[in-house]
Amino acid sequence: MVVFPNCKINLGLHILGKRPDGFHDLETVFYPVPLLDVLEIITAKEMKFTMSGIAIPGADGDNLCLQAYRLLKADYPSLPPVHMHLHKNIPTGAGLGGGSSDAAFTLMLLNDKYKLGISKEQLLVYAAQLGSDCAFFIENKPSIAYGRGEILEPIEVDLSEYDMWIVHPGVHVNTGWAFKQLHIKAPENSLKAINWSNVQEYRNVVSNDFEEVVFKEHPLIGKIKEEMYANGAVYASMSGSGSAVLGLFPKGMQINIAGIWSETGYRVFKIK
Numbered sequence: 001m002v003v004f005p006n007c008k009i010n011l012g013l014h015i016l017g018k019r020p021d022g023f024h025d026l027e028t029v030f031y032p033v034p035l036l037d038v039l040e041i042i043t044a045k046e047m048k049f050t051m052s053g054i055a056i057p058g059a060d061g062d063n064l065c066l067q068a069y070r071l072l073k074a075d076y077p078s079l080p081p082v083h084m085h086l087h088k089n090i091p092t093g094a095g096l097g098g099g100s101s102d103a104a105f106t107l108m109l110l111n112d113k114y115k116l117g118i119s120k121e122q123l124l125v126y127a128a129q130l131g132s133d134c135a136f137f138i139e140n141k142p143s144i145a146y147g148r149g150e151i152l153e154p155i156e157v158d159l160s161e162y163d164m165w166i167v168h169p170g171v172h173v174n175t176g177w178a179f180k181q182l183h184i185k186a187p188e189n190s191l192k193a194i195n196w197s198n199v200q201e202y203r204n205v206v207s208n209d210f211e212e213v214v215f216k217e218h219p220l221i222g223k224i225k226e227e228m229y230a231n232g233a234v235y236a237s238m239s240g241s242g243s244a245v246l247g248l249f250p251k252g253m254q255i256n257i258a259g260i261w262s263e264t265g266y267r268v269f270k271i272k
């Protein structure tokens with residue numbers, strides 16, 4: 001069975017405070033984006049995990065797909081050994097949640113393939129154990145998120161009238177590091193109060209608290225955002241804790257990619 005884990009972008013991200021468990025409470029809008037990994041799982045004589053595509057830092061044994069398998073295997077010992085193959089397209093350490101998506105899709109695929117009968121509510125609980133933004137991918141609908149990112153409410157956001165470009169500058173931002181750099185202050189507005197149908201207004205009212213600290217450490221990421229606005233973006237922002245930057249442009253607008261983001265290591269995605 002083959003599935004295609006997608007990524008997410010954050011539209012706005014407010015860090016509300018540090019919690020006793022070391023995590024942070026946040027407010028953000030998650031929006032699913034069809035930039036896809038490929039995950040195949042087949043029944044095997046013994047466990048095997050293989051990968052192709054973009055290399056992922058860290059040991060293969062720590063891969064979130066395997067962590068998801070182990071989490072279910074502990075509660076469902078009848079789960080047979082499998083061969084999982086992950087083809088990685090979504091840049092890592094990019095704020096696009098690719099690892100979290102792979103984990104969520106592994107849970108859903110195993111549940112479907114082996115008829116484990118796990119309810120959506122229980123899948124959300126498993127997902128939240130694997131990563132803070134993992135639960136989002138179980139629902140995979142535009143949502144406003146609270147708590148660590150696992151408390152989700154659907155929200156009406158439709159960006160289909162715009163062309164979306166995502167630029168990844170090849171820099172890996174460690175999410176834990178980014179949270180440690182923050183100087184937490186009360187947000188100027190609530191993302192819930194924003195009129196999400198007015199995309200033209202986003203530039204004035206939608207902000208990401210990570211940008212200040214991440215741009216300071218990696219000025220080239222801030223530069224990408226500036227370049228998006230200089231080249232006609234209606235809205236541009238870093239996603240999550242970076243390093244990917246998304247831009248919304250008027251539909252059909254021609255952008256001279258080669259002239260703007262041709263530096264070595266940069267990857268530019270036009271989202272279909």
Ligand SMILES: C[C@](O)(CO)[C@H](O)COP(=O)(O)OP(=O)(O)OC[C@H]1O[C@@H](n2ccc(N)nc2=O)[C@H](O)[C@@H]1O
Nearest residue numbers: 022023024100131132133134148149175176179240241
């Ligand atoms: C920044 C976001 O991308 C926004 O969508 C997510 O909140 C990050 O979610 P994630 O990558 O799934 O994060 P996790 O793997 O759960 O946590 C990585 C590290 O980030 C920090 N972390 C993460 C989420 C959160 N709400 N508070 C935190 O302080 C913790 O130090 C944690 O050890």
Ligand SMILES: Nc1ncnc2c1ncn2[C@@H]1O[C@H](COP(=O)(O)OP(=O)(O)OP(=O)(O)O)[C@@H](O)[C@H]1O
Nearest residue numbers: 058063064092093094095096097098099100102240
């Ligand atoms: N299947 C996987 N895909 C990507 N990263 C994985 C995977 N499994 C484990 N990881 C580890 O998780 C780290 C972060 O991965 P991910 O791509 O989700 O980061 P991110 O894009 O910054 O996401 P987020 O927005 O959730 O912070 C990687 O550096 C890697 O060590």
